[in-house]
Amino acid sequence: MSSGYTVFDGSATVARRRTTTEQRILEAAAAALVGGTRFSDLTVETVLELAGVSRSSFYKFFADKAALVQRLAEPSIGEAAQASTDWWHGTPASSWRGLAATVARMLTIGRANSDLWQAYFDAAAADPDVDEALRGAMESHAEMVAQRISALQEEELATSELQPIHLARFMIRTTLTSLVDHLQHGDRDADEAITRTLGRSLWFGVFGH
Amino acid sequence: MSSGYTVFDGSATVARRRTTTEQRILEAAAAALVGGTRFSDLTVETVLELAGVSRSSFYKFFADKAALVQRLAEPSIGEAAQASTDWWHGTPASSWRGLAATVARMLTIGRANSDLWQAYFDAAAADPDVDEALRGAMESHAEMVAQRISALQEEELATSELQPIHLARFMIRTTLTSLVDHLQHGDRDADEAITRTLGRSLWFGVFGH
Numbered sequence: 062m063s064s065g066y067t068v069f070d071g072s073a074t075v076a077r078r079r080t081t082t083e084q085r086i087l088e089a090a091a092a093a094l095v096g097g098t099r100f101s102d103l104t105v106e107t108v109l110e111l112a113g114v115s116r117s118s119f120y121k122f123f124a125d126k127a128a129l130v131q132r133l134a135e136p137s138i139g140e141a142a143q144a145s146t147d148w149w150h151g152t153p154a155s156s157w158r159g160l161a162a163t164v165a166r167m168l169t170i171g172r173a174n175s176d177l178w179q180a181y182f183d184a185a186a187a188d189p190d191v192d193e194a195l196r197g198a199m200e201s202h203a204e205m206v207a208q209r210i211s212a213l214q215e216e217e218l219a220t221s222e223l224q225p226i227h228l229a230r231f232m233i234r235t236t237l238t239s240l241v242d243h244l245q246h247g248d249r250d251a252d253e254a255i256t257r258t259l260g261r262s263l264w265f266g267v268f269g270h
Numbered sequence: 271m272s273s274g275y276t277v278f279d280g281s282a283t284v285a286r287r288r289t290t291t292e293q294r295i296l297e298a299a300a301a302a303l304v305g306g307t308r309f310s311d312l313t314v315e316t317v318l319e320l321a322g323v324s325r326s327s328f329y330k331f332f333a334d335k336a337a338l339v340q341r342l343a344e345p346s347i348g349e350a351a352q353a354s355t356d357w358w359h360g361t362p363a364s365s366w367r368g369l370a371a372t373v374a375r376m377l378t379i380g381r382a383n384s385d386l387w388q389a390y391f392d393a394a395a396a397d398p399d400v401d402e403a404l405r406g407a408m409e410s411h412a413e414m415v416a417q418r419i420s421a422l423q424e425e426e427l428a429t430s431e432l433q434p435i436h437l438a439r440f441m442i443r444t445t446l447t448s449l450v451d452h453l454q455h456g457d458r459d460a461d462e463a464i465t466r467t468l469g470r471s472l473w474f475g476v477f478g479h
Contacts, residue, residue, distance in 0.1 A: 227466075232471075262440060262441075265478035
């Protein structure tokens with residue numbers, strides 16, 4: 062499985078049984094998605110069959126298939142967000158090439174998890190709760206980025222012509238939609254051109270003046 | 271109707287009858303969408319009832335509801351694309367404020383047609399033919415923009431560190447997804463901050479060095 066998904070393995074027996082059932086469900090759903098099943102075609106029934114668990118066990122762990130897909134995608138989305146956090150807490154003003162490298166790292170994570178990411182965005186489009194969770198995660202990341210931009214404005218490194226929170230939201234949404242679009246429709250040969258375009262353009266949006 | 275949709279009014283009687291039926295179908299669909307019906311809930315039956323036309327008449331003009339929605343949205347999408355074309359053929363290098371003003375103009379067009387735009391993007395997500403048409407329109411606009419960027423590179427005004435076609439696609443996709451996201455989820459009070467952020471950031475991505 063290329064999802065990179067891991068779950069906590071409890072040491073108590075009851076906790077272990079629970080974790081194992083939960084993990085089997087997660088792995089079955091990931092296998093179906095990686096095998097080409099779209100979120101809209103994924104059913105709880107298919108997951109039950111693949112995992113060999115009962116319906117009542119499923120609902121002990123997940124409210125519905127959208128919640129399941131959200132759990133599957135969150136670790137790798139979190140990993141991509143961490144790459145952004147690391148860059149912002151380093152020396153972001155030094156060069157656009159650092160941002161391009163960070164975007165390239167995100168693309169690598171996204172490609173290793175592209176079916177899960179696609180299913181997560183499909184789930185968000187179909188389910189208001191998942192959409193709210195995704196928007197909440199983006200907004201909390203935007204708040205961190207906005208704080209860094211404010212600090213860089215005080216050092217007169219970042220442009221003072223834009224409000225940090227709007228610039229932060231713009232950068233996050235643009236990075237995410239560009240990467241997802243490229244993973245879905247783009248050509249792998251264009252990886253370098255895409256990450257360079259994204260990294261350089263976004264960098265000059267903050268540090269160009 | 272705020273769709274801004276107009277159709278050619280033929281002068282021959284047969285042409286006029288045809289145009290009138292077609293126009294009634296278009297206006298009925300536009301009214302349903304502007305009245306809050308989502309693309310997924312729009313049915314050909316509803317449109318037939320509202321327009322007072324027969325099923326066979328409908329299929330004389332439109333292959334399906336996706337084709338109908340595409341026809342409804344294209345004029346205003348074309349108007350927004352024209353605002354971009356005008357800016358690129360003016361003096362784009364002079365200031366980021368010109369691009370912010372152009373984005374503001376697109377937002378005004380988008381807001382007057384937001385239900386049609388939303389339905390069009392929903393149709394593209396649901397129907398591969400509409401998706402291909404939308405991508406084709408974006409690609410042909412990108413080719414025009416890339417030509418202008420090439421010319422501006424030769425004048426040493428635009429950055430030479432990026433390939434024009436990748437930069438053009440990035441700008442177009444970013445503008446469209448940002449505006450659609452703002453129309454769907456954003457606050458009208460943020461209009462000025464959004465168009466300023468978008469215009470300034472994208473401008474520095476091309477002209478910053």
